[in-house]
Amino acid sequence: MIKPNIKITIIICCFNILFNAFSDPSELIKNAWNDYELGDLSNALQYFIKAEKEVLTQGATNKVFCEILTGQAFCYQYKKFDLTTESDYFKAITLYEKALKRNPKEKKIIIFLNNMINECNYRISEITYDEELRQDVNNNWNEIIQNKTNNTILIQDTLLSKVLLQSDDYLSQQCLDNALLLEDYIKQNNNTNERSSMLLTPAMAHYLSDMWFHRNDYKKTFNWIVKYCEFGPTSHKWRNFGYFMAANIAEKRLFDKELAIKYYSILAQEKGFYEHAYFAEQKIKELSK
Amino acid sequence: MKHKEISKFSLFGLIILILCYLISVWNVIIVNKSNIKNKKTLTIAHWQLELGVKEGLNKLITEYAKLHPNIIIEQIRIPQKRYGQWRLIQLVGENPPDMMQTHSYNLTLLPHFYIPITKHLKDPNPYNENDHDIANTPWRDTFKDGLENAYISEYLDYFTVGLSQFNYRCVLNKSLYQRILNKKTPPKDFDELINNCKMINLYVENENKKIRKYNSLHNTNRTLIVIDPIGASRHQVERLDGRISTIFTADKRKELDFNYDGQLSPFEMMKALLTGDFTLYDSKYKASREMFKELTQYFTTGFMSNDRMNTNFRFVQGRSVITMIGSYDINSFLQQIKEQPFGDIILKIEGQYVENAEEAKKKLLQLALNKQSVEIEIKRNNNIKRITIKPKRGKNILSIYGFNIDDINNNNKTTVPIISFVKMYSPAYDAGFQERKRFETIFFEFPFPNKNNEKYGQLIAGNALEFNNTAFSFGISKTSKNKEIAIDFLKFCTARKNNEKFNKSIKWLPVIKRSKTADVLKIFKPNYNGFVGNLNSVFGRKESLTKQNQLFWSYISGDLTYNEYANKFTNQLAKSLPLNLLKEKQENTKLYKAYMQKNYYLSRVIFANNNNYDNQKKLSGAWDAIYQASTKNPRIKALLQPLLDKTPKNKFAELFVKKYNAIKPKN
Numbered sequence: 001m002i003k004p005n006i007k008i009t010i011i012i013c014c015f016n017i018l019f020n021a022f023s024d025p026s027e028l029i030k031n032a033w034n035d036y037e038l039g040d041l042s043n044a045l046q047y048f049i050k051a052e053k054e055v056l057t058q059g060a061t062n063k064v065f066c067e068i069l070t071g072q073a074f075c076y077q078y079k080k081f082d083l084t085t086e087s088d089y090f091k092a093i094t095l096y097e098k099a100l101k102r103n104p105k106e107k108k109i110i111i112f113l114n115n116m117i118n119e120c121n122y123r124i125s126e127i128t129y130d131e132e133l134r135q136d137v138n139n140n141w142n143e144i145i146q147n148k149t150n151n152t153i154l155i156q157d158t159l160l161s162k163v164l165l166q167s168d169d170y171l172s173q174q175c176l177d178n179a180l181l182l183e184d185y186i187k188q189n190n191n192t193n194e195r196s197s198m199l200l201t202p203a204m205a206h207y208l209s210d211m212w213f214h215r216n217d218y219k220k221t222f223n224w225i226v227k228y229c230e231f232g233p234t235s236h237k238w239r240n241f242g243y244f245m246a247a248n249i250a251e252k253r254l255f256d257k258e259l260a261i262k263y264y265s266i267l268a269q270e271k272g273f274y275e276h277a278y279f280a281e282q283k284i285k286e287l288s289k
Numbered sequence: 290m291k292h293k294e295i296s297k298f299s300l301f302g303l304i305i306l307i308l309c310y311l312i313s314v315w316n317v318i319i320v321n322k323s324n325i326k327n328k329k330t331l332t333i334a335h336w337q338l339e340l341g342v343k344e345g346l347n348k349l350i351t352e353y354a355k356l357h358p359n360i361i362i363e364q365i366r367i368p369q370k371r372y373g374q375w376r377l378i379q380l381v382g383e384n385p386p387d388m389m390q391t392h393s394y395n396l397t398l399l400p401h402f403y404i405p406i407t408k409h410l411k412d413p414n415p416y417n418e419n420d421h422d423i424a425n426t427p428w429r430d431t432f433k434d435g436l437e438n439a440y441i442s443e444y445l446d447y448f449t450v451g452l453s454q455f456n457y458r459c460v461l462n463k464s465l466y467q468r469i470l471n472k473k474t475p476p477k478d479f480d481e482l483i484n485n486c487k488m489i490n491l492y493v494e495n496e497n498k499k500i501r502k503y504n505s506l507h508n509t510n511r512t513l514i515v516i517d518p519i520g521a522s523r524h525q526v527e528r529l530d531g532r533i534s535t536i537f538t539a540d541k542r543k544e545l546d547f548n549y550d551g552q553l554s555p556f557e558m559m560k561a562l563l564t565g566d567f568t569l570y571d572s573k574y575k576a577s578r579e580m581f582k583e584l585t586q587y588f589t590t591g592f593m594s595n596d597r598m599n600t601n602f603r604f605v606q607g608r609s610v611i612t613m614i615g616s617y618d619i620n621s622f623l624q625q626i627k628e629q630p631f632g633d634i635i636l637k638i639e640g641q642y643v644e645n646a647e648e649a650k651k652k653l654l655q656l657a658l659n660k661q662s663v664e665i666e667i668k669r670n671n672n673i674k675r676i677t678i679k680p681k682r683g684k685n686i687l688s689i690y691g692f693n694i695d696d697i698n699n700n701n702k703t704t705v706p707i708i709s710f711v712k713m714y715s716p717a718y719d720a721g722f723q724e725r726k727r728f729e730t731i732f733f734e735f736p737f738p739n740k741n742n743e744k745y746g747q748l749i750a751g752n753a754l755e756f757n758n759t760a761f762s763f764g765i766s767k768t769s770k771n772k773e774i775a776i777d778f779l780k781f782c783t784a785r786k787n788n789e790k791f792n793k794s795i796k797w798l799p800v801i802k803r804s805k806t807a808d809v810l811k812i813f814k815p816n817y818n819g820f821v822g823n824l825n826s827v828f829g830r831k832e833s834l835t836k837q838n839q840l841f842w843s844y845i846s847g848d849l850t851y852n853e854y855a856n857k858f859t860n861q862l863a864k865s866l867p868l869n870l871l872k873e874k875q876e877n878t879k880l881y882k883a884y885m886q887k888n889y890y891l892s893r894v895i896f897a898n899n900n901n902y903d904n905q906k907k908l909s910g911a912w913d914a915i916y917q918a919s920t921k922n923p924r925i926k927a928l929l930q931p932l933l934d935k936t937p938k939n940k941f942a943e944l945f946v947k948k949y950n951a952i953k954p955k956n
Contacts, residue, residue, distance in 0.1 A: 037889055038401050039882070067896040074892070078885035082877040112895045116888070153905070157891060160912055170923040199905050203912035210920055213548060214927035237440040238913075241550065248549035273435045275756050275821040276551055279543070282751070 025054040025064070032071050045075035062102040066109055069099040070116070077120060086127050089120040096120075108151040111144055115158055122165055138162070145185075152189075156200035159185055163207065170214040179211050186227070202232030209245070218253035222246060240274045243267055247280065257287045327359060331771050331778060332386035334365040334379075336372040337761060340621040345795035353781050360774055380766070387769040388778070391449055391762060403764035405446035408903065409776050410436065416784030423785065423802065431785070432800050438758035443882075445910045450779045451759035452788065453617075454798040456813045457528055459735050460622075461611045462604065464728040465516065468693075468710055469610065475731050479738035479745075486518035486587035489610055496713070503714035511713050518587035520609030522595035526588070528613065529735070530581055531825060535753035536737050537577035537745075539820035541567070542827075547928065553822065555829045555873075556925050559866055563932045563942045567824075569855035574824055576748040578854075580738065582845050593842070605629065607726060613735065616813040620796045623730070623809075632725025633708040635694065636673070637666035646694040646706040650686050657689045667708070669723065678720040691715020692722055732812045754819035759800045828862060829869040836861045863944035867952060874925060880918035887911035 032047030048071040055065060073095035076088045096113045104110060118137045125134040141162040145155055163178040182204045189198060209224035229242035247263035250256045260283070267280035295303075333346075343364060350362040365386055367375050372390075379385035380402045391398065410429035417423050423431045429447070433454065439447050461475055466485075469492045476482035497513045504511055521529075542553050545561045561567035569575075589595055589609060597618075604612040605625045614622060635649050636642065639656065643649040656663045657680040666675050683689040687710075695709040711717045711724040737753070738745040765775040781787055785801040792799040793807045798814070806814060828837055837858060844854035890908035897904065936946045 033889070033893075037886075039885075063896065067892070070892055070896070074885070074888055078881055078888075081881040084881070108895055112891070119884075153891075153894060153908070157908075157912075160915070164915055164919045167920060167923055168926075170920075170927050175923070199909050200912050202909060203916045206913060207916050207920065210548070210916075210924070214924065232909075232913075237437060237442065244551050245549050252549065271817050272433060273437060275754060278754060278818050279820055 025051045025058060025060060025068075028054060029064070029068060029071070032068075036071065036074065041075045041079045045072060045079070048072040048075065062104045063106070063109065065102050066099040066104050066113065069095045069102075070113070073099075073116065077116075084123070086124055089124050089127075093117050093120050108154060111150055111154045111158075114140065115144065115154065115161065118158075119161060119165070122161075145181075152197045153199055156185075156198075156204070160200060160203060160207075163204075167207075167211075170211050175211060176215075179208055182208055198231060202228055205231055213249075218249055222249045222254060222259075225249065240267055240270055240276070244276055244280075247283070251283070251287065261287050328361050329359060329771055329774060330361045330363060331388070331774050332363050332365055333388045333763070334367060334372075334376070334386040335390035335761070335763075336367055336369040337390070337617070338366055338368060339617055339795070340624050341795040345791050348794060349782055349787060349791050352787065353778060356781075357774075357777075360778075362778065383768050385766040385768060387771045387775045388763045388765055391764045399441060399448040399764060400444045400446070402767055403448045404767055404769075404772060405444070405448055406450065406765065406776065407446045409780075410447055410450075414780045414784055416781050416787065420785050428780065428783070431783070431802055432759055433802055434756070434758050434800075436759055439762065442910075442914065445886075445907045445914075449762040449764045450783060451762035451800060452782050453759075453761040453792055454757045454800050454815070455760050456616050456755060456757050456798060456815050457525075457613055458616075458732045458813050459611055460604070460614050460730050460732050462607060462609075462728050463731055464709065464725070465607055465610050466731075469516075475733035476736050478736050479742055482736050483583065483587075485610075489516060489518040490587070492516075500713050511718075514713065515608055517589045517603070517609040518611065519584070519589070520600045520604045520612035521585075521588035521592040522597055522600040523593050524597040525600065525613040526585075526592060529584070531823060532735075532737065532753040533581050533584075534577045534823035534825045535820060536749055536751065537573045537580070538750065538824040539753070539822055540750035541571065541573050542822045542824055548924075553824075553827050555827060555866075555869065556928050558827045558829075559870065559945075560928050560932065562862065562866070563929070563939075563945060564937055565939045565942070568941070569859050570852075573748050573750070575851060575855070576745055577823070578841070578844070579851060580745060585845055601625075607728065616796075616798055616810055619809060619813075623796075626727060626730065629726035629728070630670070630723065631707075631727055632697070633667040633669050633674075633723050634699075635665060635706045635708065636668055639664055640666075643706060645704060646696045649694050649706045653680075653686060653690060653694075656680070657683075667722075676720050676722060678716050678722070681716055687712070691717035692724070695725075697725065732809075734812070734816075750820055752816065752819035754817060754821045755815035756817070756821065757798075757815045761797075829866050833862060833865045833869065836865065859941055860944065863941050864948055867945055867949035870925070870929070870949065871952060874922055877918075880915065880921075883911060883914040883918045887915055 028047050028051035032044045032051060035041070035047060036044040048068050051068045052065075052072070055068065073092040076092040076095070077084060080088065096117045100110065100113050104113075118140050121133055122137045124130065125137065141158050144150060144158045145162070148155075159182060163182055166178060167175055169175060186198075186201055186204060205224045205228035209221050209228060212218075212220035212224060225242050225245045229246065233239045233242060243263045243266045247260050247267065250263060251260035264280040264283045264287070267274060267277055268284060269277075271277040271281070335342075343366060346364055350364075353362065354360065376385070376389055376391075376398075379389075380398070385402070389403075391403070411427050413423075413425050414428040414431060417426075417431060429436050432451075436447060436450070439449050439451070441448060459475070463473075466475075467473060469489055470485055472485075476485055493514060493516050500511050500513055503509065545557055545567055546553050547557045547560060558567070567574075585592070589600065589603065592600075597615075600609075600612055601614065601618060601622055602625075603609050605622070606629075638649060638652045641652070643652060653663065660680070662677050662679045664675055664677050666673060668674075678690060680689045681691075687693055691712040692708050692715070693710040694706050696704040697707040697709070699705045707725050708717070708722050709725050711722050738749060740746045740749050740751075742749065763779060765772055765779075769775060782791065783801060785799075785804050788799045788801045789804040793805070796807050796809055798806060798810055826834060828834065840849065840854050840858050840861070843849045844851060849857070887908065890904050890911050893901065893904040894908055932942070933946055933949060936942050
């Protein structure tokens with residue numbers, strides 16, 4: 001019969017504790033974000049929870065702590081996509097609040113966390129039809145947007161959240177008000193020399209062109225799609241899309257041949273790369289007659 | 290103490306063990322000496338088993354090894370049918386090859402198992418340094434198509450780089466074509482093609498009549514001949530159908546593109562059907578379907594159950610006159626034709642040597658006047674044979690003997706008289722002569738109808754664009770230990786001079802701008818002068834498309850007339866599209882995924898210690914994706930609600946709105 005050897009058992013336990021004690025939280029966070037990016041949110045959540053335990057024992061900066069809690073909250077918020085329940089959103093809010101309690105030094109982290117809470121609350125107000133909560137969220141958004149000292153990317157992110165979460169009906173007054181808010185923001189900040197500070201404006205311009213199109217204001221549609229081309233595109237693949245729309249709207253809605261030829265000419269140069277280049281070439285011939 | 294003696298058997302075992310040990314030590318020394326242990330091995334898996342690909346890739350590998358002697362590159366070749374399953378096992382087992390051939394559209398696999406290569410594509414390819422026009426061009430922009438199709442919008446990244454382009458062309462069997470139609474050039478237009486097809490069918494019909502007659506007169510059982518005017522399978526049909534539809538309906542599609550974004554969404558199609566701007570009786574749409582049906586009459590019987598290889602094989606065997614072939618098959622295809630029997634070479638007639646077809650024919654005609662039988666010495670597969678043939682009465686060689694003789698280039702570049710054709714009901718066939726099966730080919734563009742066509746001309750929109758994306762694409766496994774080497778090897782393979790050399794050797798189309806193409810493939814160069822898009826596959830979700838297919842093939846097979854097809858399909862659409870619409874309105878998964886991704890990039894911007902411009906750029910792209918997904922419903926509302934509130938007066942709209950009102954949620 002094998003007798004249990006106490007010494008060996010203690011040594012094994014110590015090794016185990018030491019091994020666990022030296023699990024690298026940054027590696028766990030990296031794995032968690034990797035799984036999150038790939039859509040494996042259950043696994044990501046496990047990694048984030050493990051990472052939280054690790055930093056509780058090993059210690060970490062408030063920023064790292066906030067990042068871990070944010071990751072966990074994201075997992076609750078998006079794990080079930082459009083089937084996410086009120087309680088999932090509450091879990092996420094609790095985690096964001098827990099992060100806020102760690103007193104992160106950077107202001108951008110505080111705004112970011114508050115913004116995330118706003119997004120959750122807005123979703124809850126949609127589920128529970130809670131108009132009061134929705135109004136609160138709107139007030140919070142406005143506060144962030146109006147404070148010009150805030151991080152510009154976060155202001156733009158908040159603006160887009162406010163506009164796109166509330167764009168059920170292009171013909172509604174609320175949609176129009178939100179669109180004017182976007183227009184104001186872009187007009188006020190258009191002169192800025194720093195290209196990177198206007199990072200999210202392509203999506204804003206894209207939205208505005210679409211909304212004005214469905215409101216039959218084709219001049220504004222054209223102007224905003226041209227702005228989309230100027231600010232963007234958001235990826236190399238979409239570089240011709242805006243010009244195609246601009247050329248078509250100039251031709252078919254604004255009846256401005258010259259303007260249409262100007263934009264078709266940009267597309268015609270992309271033969272071999274862009275699928276509508278030949279069409280653009282033919283259009284130039286047709287409109288030049 | 291007495292020691293036990295070691296038995297001979299045990300001693301033998303011990304010697305074997307020592308020997309094995311010594312051999313192992315020797316091996317280790319050899320390995321150390323040859324530096325193999327310092328070398329890194331890069332493995333590449335692909336499914337391109339076509340003739341020459343392995344050798345072509347090996348040549349590239351050898352060239353690469355000259356520059357990087359410490360790297361060994363190995364190919365793993367898996368048949369296409371097994372590749373998908375095999376790849377999945379390798380990926381899940383976390384032991385995949387470093388580089389794996391993949392489709393850029395394989396969304397589920399790419400981001401999970403392959404590394405994004407976007408950042409590498411922004412820098413110039415160092416292996417292009419001597420090509421001054423592209424030396425400083427970002428790697429992505431050196432590709433003919435700018436890798437447009439390799440960008441995965443959902444993940445805002447590129448994951449694959451390809452080595453070749455593919456395209457399709459028609460090919461005809463010159464011997465068969467010339468014999469049946471007495472023509473040397475391919476059809477110049479659609480009408481000529483159809484006439485040729487009719488003539489081929491008539492020829493087959495007449496020949497078979499004669500064979501049947503011969504069989505009944507001589508109590509024989511000669512097989513009837515089977516020659517398809519156009520050899521086709523599902524593979525060819527899918528490519529032809531799309532292009533035919535494009536040449537007719539590309540302009541109509543643009544007309545129905547309500548928001549001018551260059552795409553025709555299912556909702557824009559719904560709007561067009563509701564307003565009556567488009568019906569299935571539309572003259573252009575109808576013409577595209579009718580023309581396709583007209584063409585299918587000349588396809589191989591049961592073409593939808595044929596596969597590509599089978600169709601190629603039938604063509605190689607001379608059982609179809611024309612077929613459509615992918616550039617990737619060219620090498621194997623031409624080789625197969627080369628391997629067909631060369632044909633009976635006429636050496637002597639009645640003991641006298643003959644030099645050419647002219648001389649042979651002259652001699653045979655003279656002999657036919659006097660003799661009852663003629664002895665011909667032939668060479669078949671390097672064997673000499675003497676065959677005796679009894680001539681019949683007739684006007685020419687074919688009617689007298691039942692064969693044709695032509696001068697054919699021999700391997701040593703001299704011409705020899707060959708039995709080029711043997712009639713099934715003739716003295717030549719009875720005597721056992723075998724006709725030449727090897728033939729010359731002519732590649733040509735499919736003669737789609739153009740605006741000058743009498744029947745369809747007025748309904749034609751224009752040519753269809755051949756926009757061929759980079760193919761033979763590779764992704765780099767996430768678990769690979771040689772990621773940097775893999776990227777470098779891909780850069781090497783897609784440097785202009787290397788890509789040109791590689792593709793020339795395997796007779797494929799190169800992918801890099803301004804690279805030279807193999808002569809045989811010049812006809813395969815894509816035609817960029819054409820329109821894109823058609824009215825196929827725009828009728829909603831999978832269920833509608835399945836029904837559309839069922840009805841369409843009933844129309845093609847002749848079970849339904851066009852009007853019956855259009856009528857049934859319209860009714861079907863009126864029932865299924867409201868359901869599609871509701872599903873689309875309720876489906877928000879894409880939107881939540883877009884938010885999930887946006888928040889990821891935002892958190893990277895907020896928490897990352899370095900201000901990574903890539904994350905900021907991706908954040909911008911992610912917001913664009915949110916915009917696309919979150920404005921779907923307001924767009925649908927703006928587009929369709931007025932039509933649902935005030936039903937237009939047409940049968941489709943009435944049926945649609947009735948169904949929609951019956952199934953929509955009551956609140």
